[in-house]
Amino acid sequence: MKSWKVYLTLFFLSLASVFFLLGKEKGQAEERLPQQALKIGVSLYRGDDEFISSVSRALEEEKSHKEEKFQQKMTLNILDAKNSQTIQNAQIDQFIRKNYDVIVVNVVDRTVAATLIHKAKQAKIPIIFFNREPIETDLLQWDQAFYVGSRAQESGEMQGQLVWQAYLENPDRFDLNGDGKIQYVMLEGEEVHQDSLIRTETSIQSIVDAGVKVERLARGVGNWMRQPSKEFMSQWLKEFDQPIELVISNNDEMALGAVEALQSEKQMPPPQIVGIDGTKEGIEAVDNGQMLGTILADTTAQAKGILDLAYATSQNRPIKEIEPKVKDQYLWIPHQIYTTEK
Template identity: 25%
Template sequence: MKKIFKKIMIFIITFVMMTSTLMHHNVKMTSAILNIGTRKSVDVGVLLNNFYNPYNLLIKKKLEDIQKENENKINFTFFDGKANPAIESEIVNNMLKSNYDLLVLGVVDEDQPKLTEEFVYKAKQKNTPLIFLNLNPAISNTIKSYPKSIAINNDSVQAGILQGNMIVDAWNTDKKNIDKNGDNIMEYIMIKGQPSSFAATERTKNSISTINKAGIITKELEEVRANWNPDLAKSIVEQLYLKYSNKIEVIIANNDAMAMGAIQALQKYGYNMGDKTKSIPVFGIGGVPETQELIKKGFMAGTVSQNARDFADAIYSIGMNLALSKDPLEGTNYKFDKTGVIITIPFQEYISQYTK
């Protein structure tokens, strides 16, 4: 009798354990299925320092394309900083209150150190990951203090060198038309971004040094700052044309937006309408579709091109890692530069009406 009772008890215990295991497994399976069905997309707030820069709008378009290609996986919401630090600060405060999974911040150059420090401090309190766009390496220590923040930059040194090479090609190809007074000196106007901008400094320095290294003598008529703004560049070039007139042989701009503004100013005086004999070569950086069209028409001399999709892909890949609490470079081919927190996206080539 005891043996029979013992067997019954063993059977009951075994049955209970198996049932419990199966129920636990089913609960886990049900939970996983529910999670798959209800998993929310990663919500990303993107602050661009202005919407008048065609390159910023191109990045916005490429991120929108990525969102469409990854439906229910990521959602970008875009904000225009209007090149105003106070507006940018207010936008970021509101984004943090809205509990985005990730913030992507393109901060106006002039107040970048102050704003970067402010945003890192506030994001750290909320444990919100950050990606800064085109951060000055001099302030990289600020984001080093927060492991969930990194920066993605354009390679401004390379951009300046490519722009310089493009201008050298133009000079050597069409010197007769460019060197208006035949003195063998390239007389130019440089249109820079904002005064404190790392990108503006490196693009300017490397563009001119590349031209000089090629044995071309240069003379700077004016160096002006148009803060990356096409309207400001247009206004400045209108005044400079009245001041220098035919002495201007080349206009070099730190980005395509300001180059487009310069062309609009020259066209006001009948220049850059397609006739090379009545044209002042204007060179930009960015390679946006608008400037490529101007080059095709013969209105603009050339631009340095970067694949905006490459830049947007870096934001997406690294951003997803940060939002999901992974190593930012996991599963990617990106590498940090010597700062340990900045990834640099290269430019590919230049597009010029002087190259065959």
């Protein structure tokens, strides 16, 4: 009788050992399984915008770094709204239907941001806007809506600073007709875009505040694009009897349009040209002397900020760990002046 009990005890102990080992192997196998990828849907207002495409490339490049840092797979689905709010609305609806973890939007029409935020809130999907800033009251209606970008006022002020510092160092290179003023033309982005309006106003105000006299000869709305800006510049070079002394552009693409116009419609000496964004071609134009300078908007830093926020919000992690700091749902990336001037 006693031996039977011993055999029975040994049997159950062996069985327990088998289940323990099986459970351990199962746990180890689960640990080796890849985590479910974090799905991030990105909608661009216009994929052929040079600056926006550079942010898109930076997102793709930074993704692998963030995957390694967070030990979390990420998938990016980047779509082009082709400057159509209707198309963008459909893209956001698609992200929601497919249960994406985070929605990232470079919004076509900032006045529609409230509707997009409402949709995201209902679906409980964090939404991150970038480059084209929503109206503040719309953004703050939900604490899981964020904006990543650079301040338009800062870029305009720096552009003006770039001009007046160069003018004070050597007025003759600007005042080609000797009248004590800078005759300038302004290439503006979209007519109702807040960044365009702010950059236009603050760049000139910065120059005037430094005590430099200016006179505007013309303005043209180039919609951030090179070709219409080239056409404006070609027209102005033929139109005015006096030389154009300065070209202020709301972005580098339009500034490069002015550069191209000057290559065919000669003015000697040529006007000084300044842009904003720090695109690859913009920086090259500064380096080879075709532009006086540009204002760098750090696309890599923007991409890092977007992905840091995407991870933190989707995983319920504290956003206070993100650098630079998120303040009141805004993550601001500072601008920098780029010029070859000493």
